[in-house]
Amino acid sequence: MNARAAILGRLRTRLGRDTASAAELRIMEREVAGRLEHPPTHPVPARTRLGDAARRALFVRMAEEAKASVTPLARAAALPESLRIFLKARGLDGALHATGEAGLRALPWAAAGISLRHGRSAGTPASVALAFAGIAETGSLLFCAAPESPMTAHLLCDLHLVLLPENRIFATVEAALEDFQKTQGAFMPSAAMFVTGPSRTADIEQQMQLGAHGPRELHIYLTEEGP
Amino acid sequence: MKITSNAFRANSRGALQDRNLQDALGNLKRGFQEKRRKAKARLPEFEELQDHAVAIKEHSLDHLDFYLERFEKEVTARGGKVHWCRDGAEARATILKLCKDVNAKRVVKAKSMIAEEIAINDYLEANGIEPCETDLGEYIIQLRHEPPSHIIGPAIHLKREQVADTFREQHSEFPDARKLDAARDLVDEARHIMRPRFLSADVGISGANLLVAETGSVVLLSNEGNIDLSRALPKTHIVVASIEKIVPTLSDANVILRLLSRSATGQEAAAYMSFLTGPRGADETDGPEAFHVLLLDNGRSDLLKGEFERILHCIRCGACLNHCPVYGVTGGHAYGAVYTGPMGAVLTPLLEGLEHAAPLPEASTFCGRCEEVCPMRIPLVGLLRNLRVRLLKKKPDGLATRRRLGVWLFFATRPSLYHGVARLLLRLAAPFGRGGALSVGPRAGGWGRRFPVQGGPTFQEMWRQREKAKRP
Ligand code: SF4
Numbered sequence: 001m002n003a004r005a006a007i008l009g010r011l012r013t014r015l016g017r018d019t020a021s022a023a024e025l026r027i028m029e030r031e032v033a034g035r036l037e038h039p040p041t042h043p044v045p046a047r048t049r050l051g052d053a054a055r056r057a058l059f060v061r062m063a064e065e066a067k068a069s070v071t072p073l074a075r076a077a078a079l080p081e082s083l084r085i086f087l088k089a090r091g092l093d094g095a096l097h098a099t100g101e102a103g104l105r106a107l108p109w110a111a112a113g114i115s116l117r118h119g120r121s122a123g124t125p126a127s128v129a130l131a132f133a134g135i136a137e138t139g140s141l142l143f144c145a146a147p148e149s150p151m152t153a154h155l156l157c158d159l160h161l162v163l164l165p166e167n168r169i170f171a172t173v174e175a176a177l178e179d180f181q182k183t184q185g186a187f188m189p190s191a192a193m194f195v196t197g198p199s200r201t202a203d204i205e206q207q208m209q210l211g212a213h214g215p216r217e218l219h220i221y222l223t224e225e226g227p
Numbered sequence: 228m229k230i231t232s233n234a235f236r237a238n239s240r241g242a243l244q245d246r247n248l249q250d251a252l253g254n255l256k257r258g259f260q261e262k263r264r265k266a267k268a269r270l271p272e273f274e275e276l277q278d279h280a281v282a283i284k285e286h287s288l289d290h291l292d293f294y295l296e297r298f299e300k301e302v303t304a305r306g307g308k309v310h311w312c313r314d315g316a317e318a319r320a321t322i323l324k325l326c327k328d329v330n331a332k333r334v335v336k337a338k339s340m341i342a343e344e345i346a347i348n349d350y351l352e353a354n355g356i357e358p359c360e361t362d363l364g365e366y367i368i369q370l371r372h373e374p375p376s377h378i379i380g381p382a383i384h385l386k387r388e389q390v391a392d393t394f395r396e397q398h399s400e401f402p403d404a405r406k407l408d409a410a411r412d413l414v415d416e417a418r419h420i421m422r423p424r425f426l427s428a429d430v431g432i433s434g435a436n437l438l439v440a441e442t443g444s445v446v447l448l449s450n451e452g453n454i455d456l457s458r459a460l461p462k463t464h465i466v467v468a469s470i471e472k473i474v475p476t477l478s479d480a481n482v483i484l485r486l487l488s489r490s491a492t493g494q495e496a497a498a499y500m501s502f503l504t505g506p507r508g509a510d511e512t513d514g515p516e517a518f519h520v521l522l523l524d525n526g527r528s529d530l531l532k533g534e535f536e537r538i539l540h541c542i543r544c545g546a547c548l549n550h551c552p553v554y555g556v557t558g559g560h561a562y563g564a565v566y567t568g569p570m571g572a573v574l575t576p577l578l579e580g581l582e583h584a585a586p587l588p589e590a591s592t593f594c595g596r597c598e599e600v601c602p603m604r605i606p607l608v609g610l611l612r613n614l615r616v617r618l619l620k621k622k623p624d625g626l627a628t629r630r631r632l633g634v635w636l637f638f639a640t641r642p643s644l645y646h647g648v649a650r651l652l653l654r655l656a657a658p659f660g661r662g663g664a665l666s667v668g669p670r671a672g673g674w675g676r677r678f679p680v681q682g683g684p685t686f687q688e689m690w691r692q693r694e695k696a697k698r699p
Contacts, residue, residue, distance in 0.1 A: 004311040007470070007524045011292040014531040032293045032475075035286070036441050039476040042279050043272045045485075062495065120512040138496035147510035151459040155452055174481050177502075188442045188504040190305075190514055191458070196496040199452035203364035203380060204410040205251070205387050206258035212363060213418055213425070214452025214499070 048137045048171035055136045059169045060222070062139025066197030067210055068218040076103070076227040079163055080112035083128065086219070087114070090126075090159070097127040097157055100148030103227030104130040104163065121152040126159035130227065133176040134169040134220075138196055141220070142176050144184075145191040154195060160215035165226030231563030232575055232584035238561035239590075247386050248558050255383075259549035262493025263600070269495070276485055281604050283479045284540040287471075288531060294440040294473045295522060301443025305505025307518035315345035318523050322347055322432065322465060325519055326356050329463050331429035337447070337454035338362035339434025340378060340543055341467045341523060343565045344578075347432070358432075359424045361453035363417050370397050376559030376567065379491050379545040384558045387413065421453070431457035431515070435468035436542070437483060438520075441476040444504040445520060448488065448497040455499055464503075464515035469523045471539040477502070483542060486602040490544040526578045534613050538573050540603040547597035547607060553590050562587060569597035569607045576614055581621065588614035646687050653685065 001009070012018060017025065050058060060070045073079060087094060098104060098116040109116055121127060129149070133142040141162055143154050154160060170176040173194060181187055199214030210216060231238070242248055267273050287294055299309040312318040326334060334351060336342060336358055348358040348369065360369040364382035368375055370393050375381030382390070391407040394416055406412055433454050437446040445466050447454045458464045474480050488494045507514030530536055548554045548568030559567035564575040564584065572587040588611045597607045619628065638645045 002311075003313045003317055006313055007311050007522070007528060008292055008296070010524070010528040011295075011470075011531065014528055014533075015289065015292060016532075017292065028290070029293065032290050036297070036475055039478045040279075040282075042478055042482045043275045045270060045272050066496070066498070140496055140500075145508065145511055145514055147508070147512065150511065150513040151455060152513045155456050155459060172481070173484075173500075174478055177477060188444055188502060190503070190505055190508050190511065191455075192502040192504075193455060194496065194500040196494075196498050196500075198498070199450065200498050201363045201414055201451045202258070202492070203362070203367070203382055204390060204413055206254045206380070206383070207410045209410055209414045211418070212414060212451035212453070213361065213421055213456055 044172055044174070045137060050136070050171070052166075055169055055171060056166055056222075059134050059136040059139055062136065063134075063197070063220055064139070066139050067200075068139065068197045068220050070220045070222055073221050073223045075225045076163060076165065076223045077107055079128075079221055079223070080107050080109045080114055082221065083161060084112040084114060086161070087126065092125055095124060096161075097121045097124045097153055099127075099129040099150070099153050101130045101227075102148075104128070107227060118148075120150050121156045124157055126161060127153045127157035128161045128163065129153050131162050131164045131168065131220075133179065134164045134222075135171075135173055135176055135194065136169055137172050138194075140173070140194040140196040142173075142180075143191075143193045143195065144180060144189040145193075146189065151191050151193060154193065155214045158211070158216045160195075160198065160218045161221070162218065163221050163223065163227065165223050167226060230565075230575065230579055230583055232579070232587050234563055235561055235586035235590055238563060239557040242557045242561045247389060248384050249556070251384050251386055252555055252558055255549055255555055259379075259493065259545070263490055263546060263549070264493075266489035266493040266495065270485070270489065273486070273489070276482055277602055277604055279482045280486055280602065281540065283474055283482060284603065287474050287479075288536065288539055291470065291473065291531065294475055295470060297440040298438055298443055298473060299522075301440070302505065302518070302520055303443075305443055305518075307443070307505045307520060310519060310521045312521050312523045312525075314525050315523075318345045318467060318521055318525070319347055319350045321521055322467070323351065323354055323356075325463065325465055325517075326351065326430050329429055329517070331356055331463070333357045333359065333424065333428045334430045334432055335359050335361050335425055335428040335453075335457045335461065336365070337431070337433040337449065337457045338365045338381065339432070339467060340375075340565065341434045341469055342432060343375060344469075344525065345467070345523070347467075359421075359428070361421055361425070361457055362449070362451060363414065366417060366421070367393060370394075374560065374565060377545060377548055378543050378566070378568075378570075384560065425453075425456045425460050428457070428461045430463045430465060431461040432465045432467065433457055435466050435472050435520075436487065437480050438468055438473045439475075439477055439480050439502070440473055442502075442504055444477070444502045446480055446484070447501050447503065448484075448499065450492075450494075450498045452499055455501055458501070458503060458515060459513045462515060463517045464506075464519070466503075466518075466520045467523060468520060469525065469527055471527050487542055487544055490542075490546040490600070490602040530577060535573070535577055535610055537605050538570070538577065538610060540605050541570050541574070542603060543570075544602055546600040546602065550596040550600045552592055552594060552596070557590075562590070569611070570605075573607060573610045573614065581614065581617060585618060588618060646685070650685055650688070 094114040100118045131141040132144045198210045198218045199212040201212040202208045351358045360366045367382040376384040435445045506518040554568040566574045576584040
């Protein structure tokens with residue numbers, strides 16, 4: 001017997017499927033299918049049930065608690081200039097690895113003297129990305145894998161710079177995933193990665209150190225007006 | 228790993244004398260316990276979420292066959308492949324074959340308890356494939372050829388200086404005189420070593436925190452970013468998950484996830500939480516081209532619908548270890564097994580056989596802190612008690628022991644008789660007490676009481692006198 005049949009067979013015996021009647025099994029199957037369609041409502045933290053302004057404030061507070069910085073920008077078009085100043089202060093030239101969303105590409109990068117590189121990241125010092133969503137409950141960013149949005153762009157650079165339009169802040173992980181499924185037509189991306197602050201480790205004497213294998217810093221630019 | 232749980236008593240004596248270990252364990256309280264308490268206090272819905280999480284697990288286990296098949300269907304529909312494995316040997320063989328199929332030389336591994344359970348590293352190495360642990364704690368113990376001592380912090384038993392010594396010994400490419408005093412230096416050195424390994428690995432292997440039947444997604448949490456790098460860079464991603472990790476839907480998963488990070492490290496959220504579904508999509512520039520999920524039974528199905536089913540609710544948060552007074556002084560290695568602390572004391576005998584881990588069910592004071600902090604409300608004390616009952620039934624002198632316990636019980640449940648007899652015996656025994664104390668009791672596995680023998684009044688007598696003196 002192959003392993004699949006053996007394991008499922010053992011499970012079915014333990015669960016009493018072999019003694020159940022065909023009708024009972026059908027009812028059970030219907031129940032499970034029904035639960036998959038309409039899962040029970042689970043509690044969602046009350047602190048996330050907020051109006052727009054309060055939700056934004058919660059996002060900022062939680063992101064900062066996770067050691068990300070949050071910079072408000074009136075318009076997305078102001079991002080390149082803001083990053084020019086940032087890179088200069090860090091002694092970096094004007095090259096950035098970038099995700100390839102049209103909205104991000106269209107910003108006035110050349111005017112700020114910044115050149116963008118796309119595709120799989122090879123680990124330049126800094127990357128800029130457009131987040132799919134922000135999560136107020138935890139201050140997290142959601143990145144969804146797509147041809148223009150490789151995951152390495154969020155993992156290999158020391159400085160992770162992220163543009164997030166305010167109207168993309170959702171209350172919870174559930175709400176953001178639901179939005180993806182509604183707007184993107186696909187049920188799940190190959191990777192949906194929620195990032196909360198820079199990478200970290202407490203494996204040495206339980207002392208938190210930022211910058212483990214992923215980014216050392218996470219800077220979020222929150223725009224009132226999306227790209 | 229070859230288990231040495233039967234040496235628990237000797238192991239723990241050694242642990243108590245190990246100064247480094249005792250210092251390292253001192254961090255548990257300041258670290259994990261405090262942080263968990265604060266995180267829980269910040270989520271008023273915590274207990275309500277616990278109720279839901281338990282119900283979700285019960286439902287999932289009751290319909291494990293349905294949900295595993297649905298999971299397989301979804302993974303396959305997304306272009307991934309599911310491999311069913313009855314035991315560790317089948318899982319090891321499957322992983323090796325998948326590695327050989329792509330001519331893998333180097334594998335990057337993200338921390339996984341299941342990978343420890345099936346001891347995949349030694350097996351790959353013996354077959355000419357280099358397994359690189361990427362989680363810092365796991366990397367440190369790989370260098371030291373040690374098993375993990377904690378589910379969440381595999382190297383929690385080590386002090387900074389010990390890690391520095393290990394790095395100096397093994398990282399010969401760096402100058403001897405380099406500074407390695409601070410945790411920062413050690414983290415940076417490991418990061419530097421690991422980067423090229425991520426970039427050159429052929430296969431990434433990870434465990435799974437949860438499997439979602441509805442979407443065929445694998446949920447993984449990490450803080451270091453190593454899991455996502457292990458997935459995004461190599462051409463093949465292999466997930467090893469035990470069958471009880473399944474939940475029906477994304478919304479069910481989120482209930483458990485809200486409890487997990489908070490119970491484990493006291494974080495509101497881990498730095499990285501990924502839902503991985505199938506291989507990379509068309510035109511995506513990174514992510515694995517092949518996505519494999521191993522569904523491992525290895526003894527779980529035998530626990531279903533039995534008196535130990537509740538241990539299958541465990542989400543491996545480590546809270547029971549962090550709050551256990553026994554774990555707190557012995558550390559994890561004394562348990563001589565992959566799973567340690569209270570959950571390990573339950574699971575190890577069940578997976579490995581009670582005869583190979585007989586002392587573990589006894590490695591508890593039954594204080595109950597483990598079940599108090601367990602996010603899944605697993606009745607760990609009750610499960611340990613059930614194991615003790617089994618042990619007793621198995622012992623050759625089980626019947627005699629039970630008789631002695633019966634006599635003990637007769638007196639122990641009649642306090643005035645107990646104290647009267649104890650007083651009398653102690654008076655009579657005063658001349659025989661060795662070292663000022665006398666052991667009395669049913670002699671069941673070290674069970675009994677040591678009475679001080681000094682011929683004076685007993686504690687009870689003194690207490691009564693004191694209380695009488697207080698009265699006007
Ligand atoms: S038994 Fe409970 S507390 Fe212990 S690791 Fe499992 S879920 Fe966490």
